[in-house]
Amino acid sequence: MAGSDWRDRYGTEGGGPRPASLGVMARVFSEDGLGKWALYAPTVFVILFFIVPTALTVVWSFFERTMFWMEPGFTLFSYVNFFTSARFENFLFSMLHSSVSVVVSFVVGFPIAVFVRRHVPTVAQHRVILLFILPFMVSEIIRTFMLRPVLGRNGLVNTFLTDLGVISEPITQILFTPTGVIIGEVLSFLPFIVFSGFLAMEAVPKYIFEVCQDLGASRWRTFWDIIVPLAAPGIFAGSVFIFVNGIGVALIPSILGGPGAVNAGLIATQAIIALDIPLAMAVSAIMMVTLFGLLAIGHRLFNLTKILEPQA
Amino acid sequence: MNETKDIAIEVVGLSKSYGPVRALRSVDIAIGRNEYFVLLGPSGGGKTTLLRMIGGFTKPTAGRILLHGVDVAHLPPDKRPTCMVFQSYALFPHMTVAGNVGYGLKLKGMSKAEIQVRLDAVLEMVGLNGYQARMPWELSGGQQQRVQLARALVLEPEILLLDEPLAALDEQLRKDMCIWLKHLQERVGITFIHVTHNQEEAMSVADRIALIADGELVECGDARQVYRTPARRFTASFMGESNLLDGTVAEVSGDGTVTVDVGIARVAVPSADATAGIQAAVSVRSEAMRLIPRDQAQGADEQALDAIYQEEIYLGLMTRQIMALPNGQTISVRSVSDDDEAPAFQAGDAVRVVWKTAAGRLHLS
Ligand SMILES: Nc1ncnc2c1ncn2[C@@H]1O[C@H](COP(=O)(O)OP(=O)(O)OP(=O)(O)O)[C@@H](O)[C@H]1O
Ligand SMILES: [Mg+2]
Numbered sequence: 001m002a003g004s005d006w007r008d009r010y011g012t013e014g015g016g017p018r019p020a021s022l023g024v025m026a027r028v029f030s031e032d033g034l035g036k037w038a039l040y041a042p043t044v045f046v047i048l049f050f051i052v053p054t055a056l057t058v059v060w061s062f063f064e065r066t067m068f069w070m071e072p073g074f075t076l077f078s079y080v081n082f083f084t085s086a087r088f089e090n091f092l093f094s095m096l097h098s099s100v101s102v103v104v105s106f107v108v109g110f111p112i113a114v115f116v117r118r119h120v121p122t123v124a125q126h127r128v129i130l131l132f133i134l135p136f137m138v139s140e141i142i143r144t145f146m147l148r149p150v151l152g153r154n155g156l157v158n159t160f161l162t163d164l165g166v167i168s169e170p171i172t173q174i175l176f177t178p179t180g181v182i183i184g185e186v187l188s189f190l191p192f193i194v195f196s197g198f199l200a201m202e203a204v205p206k207y208i209f210e211v212c213q214d215l216g217a218s219r220w221r222t223f224w225d226i227i228v229p230l231a232a233p234g235i236f237a238g239s240v241f242i243f244v245n246g247i248g249v250a251l252i253p254s255i256l257g258g259p260g261a262v263n264a265g266l267i268a269t270q271a272i273i274a275l276d277i278p279l280a281m282a283v284s285a286i287m288m289v290t291l292f293g294l295l296a297i298g299h300r301l302f303n304l305t306k307i308l309e310p311q312a
Numbered sequence: 313m314n315e316t317k318d319i320a321i322e323v324v325g326l327s328k329s330y331g332p333v334r335a336l337r338s339v340d341i342a343i344g345r346n347e348y349f350v351l352l353g354p355s356g357g358g359k360t361t362l363l364r365m366i367g368g369f370t371k372p373t374a375g376r377i378l379l380h381g382v383d384v385a386h387l388p389p390d391k392r393p394t395c396m397v398f399q400s401y402a403l404f405p406h407m408t409v410a411g412n413v414g415y416g417l418k419l420k421g422m423s424k425a426e427i428q429v430r431l432d433a434v435l436e437m438v439g440l441n442g443y444q445a446r447m448p449w450e451l452s453g454g455q456q457q458r459v460q461l462a463r464a465l466v467l468e469p470e471i472l473l474l475d476e477p478l479a480a481l482d483e484q485l486r487k488d489m490c491i492w493l494k495h496l497q498e499r500v501g502i503t504f505i506h507v508t509h510n511q512e513e514a515m516s517v518a519d520r521i522a523l524i525a526d527g528e529l530v531e532c533g534d535a536r537q538v539y540r541t542p543a544r545r546f547t548a549s550f551m552g553e554s555n556l557l558d559g560t561v562a563e564v565s566g567d568g569t570v571t572v573d574v575g576i577a578r579v580a581v582p583s584a585d586a587t588a589g590i591q592a593a594v595s596v597r598s599e600a601m602r603l604i605p606r607d608q609a610q611g612a613d614e615q616a617l618d619a620i621y622q623e624e625i626y627l628g629l630m631t632r633q634i635m636a637l638p639n640g641q642t643i644s645v646r647s648v649s650d651d652d653e654a655p656a657f658q659a660g661d662a663v664r665v666v667w668k669t670a671a672g673r674l675h676l677s
Pocket of ligand 2: 359360
């Protein structure tokens with residue numbers, strides 16, 4: 001009774017066009033209209049911005065080089081070129097430098113994340129973490145460039161140490177060496193590790209600290225036995241991120257590095273400048289394979305999907 | 313209890329402030345060795361604060377804590393003879409049951425073989441034999457709490473602190489666990505301090521109860537005594553279900569009773585000492601009262617108040633009858649439900665609420 005009454009009134013009093021437009025809206029948002037397609041949006045996004053460029057990179061890396069561009073074909077020339085020149089050695093070294101950056105960033109940054117999680121009141125935690133993102137407000141080029149007058153021969157560090165009498169000769173082994181690049185990378189990526197460490201610590205319940213205190217675990221034991229295993233997936237994700245940036249971001253070695261401090265990103269950039277597009281593509285493809293390899297290992301060890309699961 | 317050597321925990325003038333919030337105000341408690349002691353009170357009263365200070369997780373603002381006669385102010389949690397069982401299922405999520413329980417022993421540098429022996433013994437004790445290899449998420453809530461207990465007990469503490477250990481469990485399991493905890497305490501023979509805001513839970517496990525509200529120790533005593541003869545008005549209102557009548561002491565008679573003027577009438581209550589003219593309250597448990605028609609007289613050893621019958625609420629085992637006094641205050645009377653009988657009274661009927669004089673309790677504070 002009441003049901004039909006309601007339906008009648010809706011149909012007549014609302015006027016002709018209204019039910020029709022309602023119908024259209026309902027159809028658009030129903031499960032088999034736009035709603036259904038909305039589910040595919042991420043898939044489309046991934047195909048458009050991830051799979052297609054990746055595939056093109058790989059395909060182009062096998063193309064033949066021409067004077068200014070490339071032409072379709074299949075040649076391993078770019079790869080041979082890469083692996084048989086100093087580039088490969090540079091690439092391996094950049095992986096080493098990157099690993100050092102990861103370790104240093106972790107050692108410096110992760111305790112900050114642990115501290116914030118443990119000692120800062122929950123309501124203020126996110127604000128404190130935001131402070132670490134503030135440096136990102138400054139362009140990375142400027143941030144990196146500012147290190148030159150700091151680390152250089154007559155830079156801030158050298159002047160300071162000389163004035164203190166700690167050293168008599170300025171240290172010249174910082175700027176334009178791998179050390180300079182590592183310093184630049186650590187400063188650049190530290191906020192990332194603090195942030196990802198903070199997220200990783202979400203997997204560590206707060207009560208853990210008190211339980212450890214009660215059982216008599218030292219800080220060190222608490223850290224290694226409890227915190228690190230629990231936060232491992234998050235730590236790994238953060239580390240991979242820094243590592244990949246370390247070998248991929250051309251900016252830092254091009255400003256702070258020297259002949260011996262080149263990374264994959266810079267090799268690719270230089271190849272593009274030299275108009276050797278297939279080589280640049282090959283370098284990128286090798287970087288991607290490296291990344292996928294790391295992720296595969298990480299997934300095997302930590303089941304990375306756990307990071308995305310809500311914690312109880 | 314009268315000898316110092318039998319006192320496990322002595323808290324003297326203990327206070328704690330969080331900025332302007334005074335969570336605990338100068339509390340004194342002495343807890344006997346091998347006693348099952350319950351800290352009971354409404355939410356926010358300061359129970360957790362007190363327990364955490366005993367365990368060493370929170371620093372007192374003032375006062376002393378003596379564990380077996382030793383001042384422990386400067387000692388961290390692991391150097392105290394205490395162990396804590398937390399409210400949440402505070403297990404290490406990445407360790408098995410054996411890993412969780414054995415971790416404390418491992419930290420002490422005990423050999424694998426010895427850890428295994430103790431592990432088996434303690435898991436047997438908490439009824440989790442055969443669960444060694446399970447992960448925390450493979451256990452029910454009650455089982456997780458028992459693992460927590462095992463993790464604490466395996467370290468052989470002299471005092472076990474339990475902060476609402478059963479709060480996250482459902483009603484039935486909580487009742488079972490209460491009995492189980494009580495038996496466990498009797499078996500291991502150490503001091504348990506158990507925090508709860510559930511009165512029934514407190515009554516079923518406690519040897520002695522301390523009632524804590526608003527940062528103060530309201531009353532402390534034998535569990536039955538606190539329930540039957542509460543000294544303070546607050547205790548009477550918190551424990552069980554009592555009717556409270558506020559007034560002033562009108563007369564102190566020589567036969568051990570005091571007459572209190574509660575505004576609408578004068579009622580007699582047993583009391584040893586009181587002075588006429590001071591503020592007082594009378595409480596009577598709702599199950600100690602009964603209803604009679606207005607025209608019927610009460611017995612010689614009974615007190616009575618006129619009231620208007622309002623309604624009846626069926627609670628299953630018990631039935632609650634609600635009456636209004638002439639001053640508007642409601643009185644509730646509980647009795648065991650009698651399913652055969654039709655309600656004796658209708659709303660608006662003039663009735664009398666009566667109780668044995670001896671069932672009344674006088675509260676001067
Ligand atoms: N870390 C803190 N900072 C500020 N105030 C606190 C803190 N811990 C407790 N308090 C306050 O101290 C008072 C007592 O808290 P406590 O946790 O001891 O109560 P409780 O009796 O255990 O209550 P519940 O039954 O809800 O657990 C409360 O008013 C609380 O808000
Ligand atoms: Mg509490």
